[in-house]
Amino acid sequence: MTTMAEPGHFAAELRRWRGTRRLSQLDLAIRADTTQRYVSYLEQGRSRPGRTVVLRLAESLExxxxxxxxxxxxxxxxxxFGESxxxxxxxxxxxxxxxxxLAGHMPYPALIVDGDAVLVEANAAFELFFEDCAPHLLGPPVNVRRLALHPDGLARRVLNLPEWGRHVTENMRARARLSxxxxLDAFAAELESYLPEATPGSDYLGFAVPLQLRTADGDLRLITTLMSVATATDVTLAELRLEAFLPADAETAEILRRRAANL
Structure with missing residues (x-):
């Protein structure tokens, strides 16, 4: 099945994505099992690809x-690909x-978000992230990135907000560079505007910043793991992310166990 498309639109999109991925025409041709000349013809609008070729190029461009x-x-x-x-x-x-x-991750917090970071599901332990947050951040749909970094949200209890907050926004910027x-750029800029200036020390790792969170039961140190559905064929499913928090020390693990026992 074909639909109407503006002449040259595909050519421009192919050039744009190849540039974003920083691939030469030869690089893309090798990945897609075709020739550099054919890629050049496609980008000039001199050839029209079949559906299978488009999908192969898209996969090659990741x-x-x-x-x-x-x-x-x-x-x-x-x-x-459908979007259910x-x-x-x-x-x-x-x-x-x-x-x-999510239930199996108890007593540690875990949640599922969609492609816009909107909360889809969470386990009971994730309730600690809602404590003392303003009601306007908790009404559905709850955006967990805004909840985390907004001054009226979790941010007021994050002990290392400058470093951890930039860890969050830098990951968003990295995603925006790929896609x-x-x-997403505007959202990252909004969140960055909430963050105080950071002065990273010599031990700052950037890519691995534990969340240091103050709670009524004691201070927590949490690290994050991310999971996605690698073989999804539905757009919505492919964009879901499971974010699971793990204790970075024995004290945090014990506090979370005690909290879970009281739920």
Missing amino acids: LSLRERNSLLLAAGFAPA GVESAQLEPIRTALRSV PDPK
Whole structure:
């Protein structure tokens, strides 16, 4: 099935993505098992690719499922990957399985967010992130990045906010470099505006900043692990992320165990 596409739209999109990935035409040709000349013809609009070729190029460019659909549309083809919606009956079995994973992570906090960092599911231990947060941040949909860094949210209890907050926003910036999105850039800028100036010490690692969080039961040190569904064929499912927090020391583990016992 084909759809109407503006002439040259696919060519421009292919050039843009190749530039974003910092690949030469030869690099892309080798990855996609084709020739540099053919890639050049595609980028000049001198050749029209078939659907299979578009998908092979998209995979070679390591595009997300949403981006692969967009590239197909630019070439005049219908999207290949469905987008069911997080509340759809089609994804309910997956959500049920993910709830089991969340429950199994107790007594440590864990949550599932969508591609916009909106909270989808969380286990009971994640309630500690809601404590003392302003009501305007807790009304659905809850954006967990804003909840974490807004002055009226979790930020007031984060003991290493300058360093940990920039760890969060730097990850967002890295994602934006891979998948340019003006909305993501604007959101990262908003969150950065909430953060105080950081003066990292000699032991600052950047990519591995534990969350130091003050609670009524004692100070916690938490590290984060991220999981995604690697073989998803649905856009919504592919964009879900499971974020699980683990104790960085024995004291944190004991506090979380005591808290869970009282839930």
